[in-house]
Amino acid sequence: MNNKKSYIPIKVLISYLVLAALFVGVSWFLYSENRGFSETESKAAKENNKILKVSNLLSNIYKTESLARITIQSDSEKDFKNYISKTDSLKVEIDSLKLLVTTQYQITLLDSVKLLLSKKTNNIKELKSIKNKSNDEAALKKAINDLTKMESSLRKLQLEDFIRHPEELGNYQRNVLKKYVAYLNENIPDDSTNTLSKKESDSIITVSKTLLNAVKNATLKKKYTLNFEENKLLQNELLISDQLRKVLSIIETEIIRNTTRNYLEKERSLKRNNQIVTIAAILGLFSTLFFLILILNDFSKTQSYKKQLEEANSTTKKLLRNREQLISTVSHDLKTPLNTIVGYTELLGNSELTKKQLYFAKNIKGSSEYITKLIQDLLDFTQIEAGKITIEKLPFSLYDVINEVAKSIQSVYEQKPIHLSIDIEEVFQNKIIGDPFRLRQIVTNIIGNAFKFTSEGFIRIEVKANIENHFITIKIEDSGIGIQEDKQQLIFEEFTQANKNIEKIYGGTGLGLTISKKMVEILGGKLSLKSVYGKGSIFEIQLPLLFDSSPSSASKNPVIDHSSNKLTAVVVDDDINLLNLTTEILHQNNFKVLSFSNALAALEALENNPFDFIITDIQMPEIDGFLFLKKLKESTIINFDKKPVIAMTGRTDLEREIYIKAGFADVIRKPYSPKILLEIIDSILNNNESHTSTNHAIEQGEDSTKKYSLTSLKLFLSNEEGALKELLLPFITSTKENLVVLEDGISEKDILKVRETAHRMGPMFKQIEAHEIVQILSDLELKESSFEELGVKFKILKTAIVSLFLLLEKELN
Known part of the structure; x- marks a missing residue:
């Protein structure tokens, strides 16, 4: 498969960024346009409001003009007051309209309208005054007529004798008439002394008529003047009305023009919005299609790469399975002859040999044990990698495990001047719950390394309990060669050591610490290291702490006495x-x-x-x-x-x-x-x-390099000599018979027979702690395998059992 990077995430990101930028840009333009549109809409609403007010104003002005004409014609004080009230309302409307207009010119026009209305009111007042003066002539005519009627009888006269409503006369006419009536009354005698002659009466009346006629003539002259002024005022009235209509028309026209302009601007804004949305949609569509094509193209390539990866992964898994099978097969195939070599070397060492022969035998045994340890490490590492490690939770003595491992390893390096100190808290005199076999593996690797890499000095082991936090701390400190700081994490990697010379000088496979670290993590703890190059190292193991709650027994093998009442x-x-x-x-x-x-x-x-x-x-x-x-x-x-x-x-x-x-x-x-x-x-x-x-x-705490243990089996037996032999010989015989049945089941491809036989053989091998054989029997019983694989496992099993029986027969003899 080509080693090409996938740019799909980058292209997806760029496409999202482009679309986001397009969205932000379009949103900004639309926001700006909508804001302008809203302002235009607001202006249009204001202009519409102004048009409505101007229309109302014009309508009210027309009504006011009608009232003005009625007032002029009727000469009624009530109509005049209505006109004044309407005019004041118009002025209020004009003031409210001034708050809406935006130009000084419009405000000036409205002020001129108010001024014209004021002029018009004053003009109507003058017309009304002239109208009152015109009424004086009629009053004089009536006075003369009444005087004529009075010629037949003279008496005390009153103003009402000459005119019915003297209060309606003008001041001038009323004053003249009053003087005349007073004059008549002074010259008219009482009835008792009516001494005026007809001639004198006629003379008085004649003089009175002459005076009144003079007044009449003067009034006529004044009438012509008033008529002229009235016509002038009426012309002025028409002019003012015309000016009002023109001013209001100008205002209305300007407002309509502004409104039209606002509507046009609004239409242009809507058009721009439509254009922006259309362009954005087109750009978005093309961008989406463009990036979709790119992404689909990459996705197609990715699917191809995925398929190749799956094929490679399948091949890798197959290779790993094959590697695991190869390691397992080779390891078992190696362990069997190695067990034979070790067994015969021990037998050879017990025979009479020369020093040279003993030296050879010792070297053979040492090399065999080294290979056995390497094989066991490989098997453990393979099982850890495959996730096949099973963890037990058994009660055991941590105190015993630490002491046994430390003392056992010390005996191997007894030639080195190393002081070993072990400090274990008293609380660990009680049993704890855990996996003693795995813990033994861990501390064996670390304590063994401490002895291996320390030429002289000390090795200090401390075991403490943190009761509150429920964990155990096992600290293993040495005064050995130490580890460089940049290599301290490297040593936990598989097949890796601190430097090239370590293996040549000290030996080792480079798997011990790797297995220990992974095993500690599987147990739920952690393994850490502090080291100073040239001065020593401190390994610290932290594991979960759980004490065994069972009561301690008074003896190792308690006996229950039921002799009085046998159950x-x-x-x-x-x-x-x-x-x-x-x-x-x-x-x-x-x-x-x-x-x-x-x-x-x-x-x-x-x-x-x-x-x-x-x-x-x-x-x-x-x-x-x-x-x-x-x-x-x-x-x-x-x-x-x-x-x-x-x-x-x-x-x-x-x-x-x-x-x-x-x-x-x-x-x-x-x-x-x-x-x-x-x-x-x-x-x-x-x-x-x-x-x-x-x-x-x-508890299963035997060293993994030991193939069996009869310790727990002996607990079942009395101290009589030959009891162990009596038990083991039937076991060996039945096992050989079961091997024949097992081989028949494989050759006959009877999987049920294979599993039943493997299950039947397993318990006794567990009892003598033959872990290698137990594991093979467990695989035969529980694992799904082909009959070819079962055949291979059977051969390994048979060889391991033969090797074990050689050792057992040696122990029985």
């Missing part, structure tokens, strides 16, 4: 060797035992035999432990009466709660010790809470 135990196990072991330990502790190699035989026998408790294997042919318990409960013949049934199994995939829920009293994990077996029985029979509810498997 009957039923033991069911298809593995005859483990069946014999369990039976033997129960016999030693005064139990009566009924043992069966299959569940069906046990069910038949229990119909006629009473019992107190049952111990049954789980994985058995035909009837397994769960079905066996179910049949016990359902049986109407067996006197079960809810007697305790203890499960015994090598399975690790089921939690204790599953067994309890099924009806078992407790579960014991294989391999197990007599102590654990007896403690569980005692806790159940005495209704005590089980103290090993997490796991009942025995």
